[in-house]
Amino acid sequence: METVTLKLQTGDKRPLYEQIYRYFIGEMEAGRLKEGEKLPSKRALRAALGVSQSTVETAYGMLTAEGYLRAVPKSGYYVSAALARAMPAGELRQTDEGEDRPPRPPRFDFSTGAVDTSLFPYASWARISREVISRDPQLLQRGEAGGDRSFRETLTVFLREYRGVRCEADQIVVGAGIEYLLSVVVRLLPADAVYAVENPGYGALHRVLRSHDRSIRPIPLDGEGMEEDALRHSGADVACVTPSHQFPMGVTMPAGRRSRLLRWAEEQEGRYLIEDDYDSEFRYASRPIPAMQSMDSEGKVIYVGTFSRSVAPGIRVAYLVLPRPLLGRYRQVFGYGASTVSRFEQQTLRLFIQRGLYSRHLRRSVNLYRKKQELLLSGLRALPGAETRGTEAGLHFLLTLPGRDEAWLTARAARADIPLRGLSAYCLGAPPIAGTVVVGFAGLRIEEIPDAARTLVQAFAE
Amino acid sequence: METVTLKLQTGDKRPLYEQIYRYFIGEMEAGRLKEGEKLPSKRALRAALGVSQSTVETAYGMLTAEGYLRAVPKSGYYVSAALARAMPAGELRQTDEGEDRPPRPPRFDFSTGAVDTSLFPYASWARISREVISRDPQLLQRGEAGGDRSFRETLTVFLREYRGVRCEADQIVVGAGIEYLLSVVVRLLPADAVYAVENPGYGALHRVLRSHDRSIRPIPLDGEGMEEDALRHSGADVACVTPSHQFPMGVTMPAGRRSRLLRWAEEQEGRYLIEDDYDSEFRYASRPIPAMQSMDSEGKVIYVGTFSRSVAPGIRVAYLVLPRPLLGRYRQVFGYGASTVSRFEQQTLRLFIQRGLYSRHLRRSVNLYRKKQELLLSGLRALPGAETRGTEAGLHFLLTLPGRDEAWLTARAARADIPLRGLSAYCLGAPPIAGTVVVGFAGLRIEEIPDAARTLVQAFAE
Numbered sequence: 055m056e057t058v059t060l061k062l063q064t065g066d067k068r069p070l071y072e073q074i075y076r077y078f079i080g081e082m083e084a085g086r087l088k089e090g091e092k093l094p095s096k097r098a099l100r101a102a103l104g105v106s107q108s109t110v111e112t113a114y115g116m117l118t119a120e121g122y123l124r125a126v127p128k129s130g131y132y133v134s135a136a137l138a139r140a141m142p143a144g145e146l147r148q149t150d151e152g153e154d155r156p157p158r159p160p161r162f163d164f165s166t167g168a169v170d171t172s173l174f175p176y177a178s179w180a181r182i183s184r185e186v187i188s189r190d191p192q193l194l195q196r197g198e199a200g201g202d203r204s205f206r207e208t209l210t211v212f213l214r215e216y217r218g219v220r221c222e223a224d225q226i227v228v229g230a231g232i233e234y235l236l237s238v239v240v241r242l243l244p245a246d247a248v249y250a251v252e253n254p255g256y257g258a259l260h261r262v263l264r265s266h267d268r269s270i271r272p273i274p275l276d277g278e279g280m281e282e283d284a285l286r287h288s289g290a291d292v293a294c295v296t297p298s299h300q301f302p303m304g305v306t307m308p309a310g311r312r313s314r315l316l317r318w319a320e321e322q323e324g325r326y327l328i329e330d331d332y333d334s335e336f337r338y339a340s341r342p343i344p345a346m347q348s349m350d351s352e353g354k355v356i357y358v359g360t361f362s363r364s365v366a367p368g369i370r371v372a373y374l375v376l377p378r379p380l381l382g383r384y385r386q387v388f389g390y391g392a393s394t395v396s397r398f399e400q401q402t403l404r405l406f407i408q409r410g411l412y413s414r415h416l417r418r419s420v421n422l423y424r425k426k427q428e429l430l431l432s433g434l435r436a437l438p439g440a441e442t443r444g445t446e447a448g449l450h451f452l453l454t455l456p457g458r459d460e461a462w463l464t465a466r467a468a469r470a471d472i473p474l475r476g477l478s479a480y481c482l483g484a485p486p487i488a489g490t491v492v493v494g495f496a497g498l499r500i501e502e503i504p505d506a507a508r509t510l511v512q513a514f515a516e
Numbered sequence: 517m518e519t520v521t522l523k524l525q526t527g528d529k530r531p532l533y534e535q536i537y538r539y540f541i542g543e544m545e546a547g548r549l550k551e552g553e554k555l556p557s558k559r560a561l562r563a564a565l566g567v568s569q570s571t572v573e574t575a576y577g578m579l580t581a582e583g584y585l586r587a588v589p590k591s592g593y594y595v596s597a598a599l600a601r602a603m604p605a606g607e608l609r610q611t612d613e614g615e616d617r618p619p620r621p622p623r624f625d626f627s628t629g630a631v632d633t634s635l636f637p638y639a640s641w642a643r644i645s646r647e648v649i650s651r652d653p654q655l656l657q658r659g660e661a662g663g664d665r666s667f668r669e670t671l672t673v674f675l676r677e678y679r680g681v682r683c684e685a686d687q688i689v690v691g692a693g694i695e696y697l698l699s700v701v702v703r704l705l706p707a708d709a710v711y712a713v714e715n716p717g718y719g720a721l722h723r724v725l726r727s728h729d730r731s732i733r734p735i736p737l738d739g740e741g742m743e744e745d746a747l748r749h750s751g752a753d754v755a756c757v758t759p760s761h762q763f764p765m766g767v768t769m770p771a772g773r774r775s776r777l778l779r780w781a782e783e784q785e786g787r788y789l790i791e792d793d794y795d796s797e798f799r800y801a802s803r804p805i806p807a808m809q810s811m812d813s814e815g816k817v818i819y820v821g822t823f824s825r826s827v828a829p830g831i832r833v834a835y836l837v838l839p840r841p842l843l844g845r846y847r848q849v850f851g852y853g854a855s856t857v858s859r860f861e862q863q864t865l866r867l868f869i870q871r872g873l874y875s876r877h878l879r880r881s882v883n884l885y886r887k888k889q890e891l892l893l894s895g896l897r898a899l900p901g902a903e904t905r906g907t908e909a910g911l912h913f914l915l916t917l918p919g920r921d922e923a924w925l926t927a928r929a930a931r932a933d934i935p936l937r938g939l940s941a942y943c944l945g946a947p948p949i950a951g952t953v954v955v956g957f958a959g960l961r962i963e964e965i966p967d968a969a970r971t972l973v974q975a976f977a978e
Binding site for chain 2: 169174177183188231233237241258265267368369387391399
């Protein structure tokens with residue numbers, strides 16, 4: 055790239071990094087910045103524009119995270135060939151719904167999106183499916199936009215019992231996956247709303263917000279989750295949080311922080327919290343903590359959950375609990391459409407829950423995942439000085455080797471044919487902890503875990 | 517409403533009707549215009565703003581069509597209570613996916629969205645479902661964003677055979693319904709693209725475009741479909757058309773108009789046609805006409821189709837065929853997500869098609885619908901002077917009683933406990949034909965049709 059003709063507008067209310075970020079996207083879309091072309095170095099751009107290092111880092115971080123740029127170690131940033139290819143490498147692409155499978159299965163699957171489906175009760179599911187299809191011809195007809203009434207009634211009971219969520223059936227929207235439902239939420243809120251997102255965080259959320267041209271403010275995390283002061287100073291209207299088990303840091307947000315974030319939302323009309331109840335089903339160390347939604351008396355929390363991980367990723371059923379103030383707008387914009395989830399599957403899942411098969415399946419899954427995590431952690435104890443974080447819940451944890459470089463760790467793992475992601479893959483800017491990789495364990499078969507742990511320990515040995 | 521403080525901006529590149537339309541939405545959203553409040557009369561607004569009658573009519577028509585306003589005959593326009601209620605009355609809400617059922621079934625169901633599911637081969641579907649669930653545990657894992665590869669391969673063959681559509685599997689995106697897929701398309705095209713829509717036309721398309729804050733230009737139709745000159749003068753970038761069977765006019769677009777619209781798209785980079793292949797499956801009078809997509813050699817047609825009407829509305833499977841130039845952007849924005857359709861249903865439908873069950877079901881359905889239409893048309897011949905339009909295809913037609921007022925027709929039908937929609941319910945502005953109602957017949961049981969026709973004829977008798 056020869057020249058950067060970007061004039062930063064101090065009168066522009068968008069932050070400087072967003073102006074830089076949008077400038078480069080515009081250049082790429084206009085074809086002035088082409089595939090493979092090198093961008094100015096961070097240092098050069100910083101000097102040319104007279105901005106701080108973190109401004110440039112955040113902008114480049116966002117562009118890399120969204121697959122526009124590719125960072126080449128010791129060389130610089132290049133326009134990603136991704137723009138014209140199927141699966142760009144190295145982008146922020148974890149989701150709560152599982153990662154896409156690599157073309158060749160790795161030696162050990164440490165991906166964070168995998169789910170163990172070996173316990174899935176096929177026979178029961180198939181039997182209920184058949185029962186549903188044969189019994190009710192009305193299910194062939196179009197159903198309500200938000201989902202079948204009977205299924206939503208079941209979900210209100212389910213959510214109250216499992217998550218402390220208080221709602222009525224008309225507040226529930228059943229939809230085909232979290233990403234679809236986030237796109238619904240974004241269209242219910244004003245187009246100029248600014249979204250605070252956790253950094254590091256959930257890549258799919260970025261993609262949805264970007265696809266709707268919404269403004270994003272990455273907010274750093276501390277040991278309790280999204281930093282309240284940073285949120286306050288960000289100018290955001292909507293804060294997107296994962297209080298149950300933050301991805302990828304694994305933090306569970308304590309009650310104090312939850313109520314302070316709620317207060318933030320209550321202070322101003324138009325402020326909302328989007329609570330993605332990620333991984334709330336999988337807790338090992340303590341009792342499940344009720345959802346933030348249960349503390350909300352002012353209609354400020356938009357609650358999102360999914361059956362992708364607790365039932366199966368191939369079955370597309372997620373749900374939204376809308377606060378009452380948004381129901382009118384929902385009906386206006388989406389009320390005339392049809393649900394995005396097949397009624398056969400809504401009804402199969404309803405009976406699966408009502409007959410106690412869901413809770414049995416979840417109990418067995420949690421036990422299995424707990425065992426897998428224990429085995430893996432115990433194997434990794436052979437790594438001198440290794441630290442782990444976020445092990446109380448979820449299907450992944452962080453592994454830190456103090457004094458090691460993240461790139462060194464992922465390179466060594468790759469040499470042993472184990473694809474591992476560094477924490478920085480999920481960060482805009484520098485990662486909050488050095489020498490850290492993200493380790494998923496749901497995709498490992500229990501019998502291979504000792505060997506997998508040993509292989510990793512050897513890979514990281516001098 | 518006491519005062520209108522709208523200043524029309526001649527420098528604003530948006531048309532005047534859109535400025536008026538957005539002004540009133542803004543007033544409603546800000547709470548300055550409340551439920552039940554009366555708007556200025558068209559005449560008064562026209563005088564106050566110094567604009568033409570059609571400008572005001574188009575703006576009020578759009579607001580009514582989208583459920584913001586309610587037109588009260590001989591009184592005026594009121595802010596719809598719909599904004600805070602579940603199902604506003606009288607709005608543009610037909611979809612290709614079926615109308616929502618009224619709370620109490622009407623005496624005869626003449627709705628345009630109904631589908632006859634009595635022929636659906638439950639036993640085969642249930643058997644294949646079970647086979648799919650039991651056979652392939654991999655289906656529990658997350659699938660590709662655009663849909664299972666094997667299902668997309670089947671669809672390419674299917675679309676070539678049935679619709680002449682030429683594409684490869686990577687151009688297909690399987691999704692949970694037309695509205696979802698339109699929302700995907702809108703996010704692939706630039707945010708400032710202007711959309712030409714057929715007037716009268718398909719309400720769901722409006723809602724999707726509005727939910728994304730896209731600019732809409734309603735284009736009138738002539739006997740061949742969307743008027744080319746009006747399209748050219750509209751400044752639109754994307755034209756949304758239903759060439760197989762226009763809803764609600766029932767026009768099939770002839771080859772000449774198709775190629776002229778294609779030429780329009782080819783003349784400028786960034787122009788596209790969205791071909792909604794609505795009702796192409798149901799042709800009575802002639803052989804199916806290949807899709808417009810089959811004539812497209814420049815990658816200008818975005819093709820959309822659905823199994824909602826040919827299989828069942830309760831099963832949510834629709835598909836998109838993207839032109840190659842949009843694939844890069846699709847992968848960038850959506851490629852990392854999961855498909856919105858359950859893999860079990862993708863695979864069940866795949867086998868349903870491959871084993872010839874789909875084509876048999878469609879053949880039987882077309883025969884049944886043809887019989888229903890014939891019976892109804894023959895019964896309606898007792899109406900002196902009645903004209904019908906759009907009977908060569910689809911599950912509805914237009915019924916015109918020259919010299920009659922549309923409101924009179926719908927009121928008389930309602931008195932006989934038959935809810936019927938006038939053509940104007942689907943129009944922005946005045947309807948192109950007076951005294952016309954839209955008559956669907958798929959929801960009528962064949963044995964009740966003679967009685968239904970008789971009841972309608974009596975209702976319309978002096």
